[in-house]
Amino acid sequence: MPDLLGGLPARADLLLRAAARRSGDHSALVLDGDTVTYARLDAAVDRCAALLRERFGAGRAVVAIGADLHPDVVIAYHGVLRSGNLALPVVPLLREQQLQYVLEKSGARAALVGAQLYERLRRIQGGLPGLELVAVLGENSDENPVDDRQVPRFADLLDAAGSGVPEHRAAPDEPAALHFTSGTTGMPKAVVLSHRNVTVNAVQTARAHSLDRTSVTLVHFPSYHPMHMNSALAAAATQVLVPGPDPVEAIDLARAHTASHVYMLPARLAQLAAHPRLSELRLPGARMIASGGSALAPALADTLSKHFGLPVVQGYGLAETSPLTHFDRPGDHRPGSVGTPVEGTEHRVVSLDDGAVLPPGENGEIQLRGPQVMQGYLDGEHGQPVNADGWLATGDVGRIDSDGRLHLTDRIKDVFKCDNWLVSPTEIEVALAEDPTVADSVVIDRPHPVSGAVAHALLVLTDPGSPEEAERIIGRLNARLPYYKHVHSHEVVARLPRTPNGKIPRRELRASFHARLDGGSPMVILINEFILTSAPEEFEKVFEASSVYMRTQPGFIDHTLVRSLTNPNVYTNIARWEDAAAHIQVVQSDGFQEHIRELTSVAKATPQLHTVVSHVECG
Missing domain, CATH: 3.30.70.100 (Alpha-Beta Plaits)
Incomplete structure (x- = not known):
């Protein structure tokens, strides 16, 4: 472990302190023209730690943090760690029921949130008696108003707080943070991450991305993810924050700040690729564009890579792995792959039938082992997916090629077998998305008396008035797929439902379809x-x-x-x-x-x- 950390402390609460001591006058964060140095950021974190220590001691109280991109998020997250308590990042887009679930399950005693999330929080606050402190992060504006003058503002609390706090000497393997899973295969689960988990993954990510003190990372996400925040802090790099949704504005700012690394969501990269101003845009100082959050279509990555003359790459990770485990490194990347394991990480693929380790090229469940693997789930009822040898069962299906690169296929609960061939609905959906007459699609399995199961597709057409086109779409698709991936039946629908995070509820659609096939009600x-x-x-x-x-x-x-x-x-x-x-x-x-x-x-x-x-x- 000392070699992997390269001299950095194994405690997450000292990660920012180490950067401030090395590079105090260096720019840490840039937002709307305001620059925060590492020394200034470190001092603000001290005040936050003093505030929370006074309220909660150092007893591992859970403090939820959720807001748009803003320096306050960094101050709150690291202030919680430095105070001896547990940081819980939450997505600021959560609706009331989801937010209540997360705060209840975690036992949160404080919530430091943005103005929009605060408006939802106060509607459910009466049902959260354990919540002792609520404060609003970031700037209050016309777009994010807070009408209640009695609500504490984080900035005011910091101004009133002391400037120092006695160091809480946490052991590297003590809990530091909680992180909820996405909940795509069930209710979200709270993952417990240790100080070592957080710090090691910050270093792993910084090295995989080739970050150092000269790097300028442009973060164009709706909200902060600790991976991007902490990897930049580990390298003492500069982060330029772009909270607005316009990808062209982000590229303009990346050029203005000579950003070396640009981080974006796949949906925003898709908007960028289709934007009428794309031909005007340049990134002369950049070394890579990195996509995160969900899969990026290879064709889209190729379009942007050719335009900017840069690698457009992606990685892979889970809440259970702090999160990053793989990255498709610039200069050695391959479209469609999520790359090789980050430093200190092992991967393997095992059979879905008997758990035997599979050779390169064969699809099975992805398993991971490394120092970033979680301590476990907060709620013991979920069981522990880490075996005695330290291998984490991810629930994802994929294959490892002969060069050691990982290729994702699907979730275990979504794949099916046709004539003993493993079929990924997502792979068929990706192929359908390449047809310009398909606006949206979802593929589910249909029971078959001979093959076991075959593919059934629900299609949304770009021209709803041409349902006969669906037959031609399926014909073109099947002509270029192996027989076991052929779509045997289809339906044309007006739209496909999606969850609040944009995912198609495949399990519910599958259950309704199977109920109809059985002669029952899809009710x-x-x-x-x-x-x-x-x-x-x-x-x-x-x-x-x-x-x-x-x-x-x-x-x-x-x-x-x-x-x-x-x-x-x-x-x-x-x-x-x-x-x-x-x-x-x-x-x-x-x-x-x-x-x-x-x-x-x-x-x-x-x-x-x-x-x-x-x-x-x-x-």
């Missing part, structure tokens, strides 16, 4: 348990207003609200929907979210979506 049932935080009369009044709204929505069938006989503060609602797509479309509507905000002000809800196995109508 789904939503079961909500409500634990009251107000008087029953108030809850019933708010719930009835919500019910009136839901009864007018497409796909809603009916609902039944019951009150527990053993605990009068517990209600259960059972609602029936025609199918999962109808339910998902409605719950993402602004009208539904408004009713959810009202409900969360009077009760805590725990929703569960179920597929119907059997149903008896009572006459």
